[in-house]
Amino acid sequence: MIRAWMAPALALICGVAACGPAAPPDPFRGEDRMAVDPVCSRRVDPARALQVRHAGAAFYFCSAECQDRFKADPAAFAPRP
Numbered sequence: 001m002i003r004a005w006m007a008p009a010l011a012l013i014c015g016v017a018a019c020g021p022a023a024p025p026d027p028f029r030g031e032d033r034m035a036v037d038p039v040c041s042r043r044v045d046p047a048r049a050l051q052v053r054h055a056g057a058a059f060y061f062c063s064a065e066c067q068d069r070f071k072a073d074p075a076a077f078a079p080r081p
């Protein structure tokens with residue numbers, strides 16, 4: 001139980017800094033297959049996540065709430081080409 005606090009702490013660090021394009025893929029976790037929810041920045045599994053297509057790209061969401069927020073204003077969340 002000592003490490004119980006580490007998972008959210010690591011996820012927070014990962015979301016802020018450590019998992020950008022320059023970070024090497026982690027061979028133990030297969031997170032290179034994961035997508036990022038553009039609304040809340042959580043990592044989501046594309047095979048199971050909710051999906052919206054916008055401007056020719058697919059976006060994935062952890063929940064219907066995030067999906068609805070994206071659909072209400074895609075330009076606020078979608079990266080600019």
Ligand SMILES: [Zn+2]
Nearest residue numbers: 037040062066
């Ligand atoms: Zn989300």
